[in-house]
């Protein structure tokens with residue numbers, strides 16, 4: 001098994017696979033990250049997907065998890081493009097599981113969204129993901145390799161909470177103005193990735209979320225309460241434009257409630273943390 005982009009999620013997928021006796025290699029870009037993989041007992045390949053190709057044979061007949069993010073700018077995932085072109089040399093995988101994002105649906109005005117909803121990416125961050133999905137579909141059609149796409153909501157877990165933001169006391173919009181957002185605990189995402197690789201239907205898309213959407217302000221408030229930090233100061237929508245970062249404003253401009261029915265019914269995932277009530281304590285007590 002090969003994990004392309006072996007960071008926060010990838011290292012956890014690798015650990016689970018190793019427990020089951022599966023040999024795992026991870027692709028990272030930096031030497032620091034390669035050293036971290038070595039500490040964890042994961043074989044590493046240090047390759048910048050934007051500029052280099054994977055070694056000959058490294059992907060042949062493999063189960064490939066693709067977790068590397070697109071580049072930070074533009075409408076295209078040039079790393080994915082290079083990776084797929086390089087498969088002629090590195091070998092055709094048996095299956096690729098790609099972690100996309102729910103941003104490809106665009107703003108859905110708070111409606112419930114399942115996988116039949118047409119993609120409508122509205123910002124470049126989401127257009128890059130949509131581009132990657134299209135490239136992968138092209139690869140599947142041309143090569144006969146198998147493809148499963150997960151559209152993943154906001155990932156939270158131990159070491160992955162907005163504590164730095166809270167410590168800076170940065171403002172948020174009032175709850176009444178906050179859009180619907182969706183989350184998944186990293187442990188449930190890891191389980192979803194492994195199930196998607198094992199039993200996801202070739203060519204299918206699955207939303208990966210806990211199925212209990214909330215609003216972003218409530219999320220920040222709850223994390224603050226758990227961490228013993230002050231809740232963020234609230235601003236109204238008029239003030240938000242002047243006080244929040246462009247990145248945060250782009251998240252606040254989209255509202256969706258995501259269904260995870262397909263994940264539960266077709267992949268058979270039983271979520272350990274279906275709501276923040278279960279998931280947030282687990283981020284603090286190490287369970």
Ligand SMILES: NC(=O)c1ccc[n+]([C@@H]2O[C@H](COP(=O)([O-])OP(=O)(O)OC[C@H]3O[C@@H](n4cnc5c(N)ncnc54)[C@H](OP(=O)(O)O)[C@@H]3O)[C@@H](O)[C@H]2O)c1
Nearest residue numbers: 005006007008009029030033048049067068069152154155
């Ligand atoms: N955060 C969220 O809420 C969220 C939601 C939905 C989807 N996602 C996506 O889920 C995926 C996994 O997330 P994560 O938290 O595990 O990410 P992460 O911890 O940032 O790990 C990303 C990994 O990709 C590698 N990488 C990045 N660019 C690369 C390149 N050009 N060439 C080779 N390797 C490269 C990194 O290597 P280096 O460490 O060496 O740079 C790192 O190992 C990402 O694509 C992320 O965007 C995240």
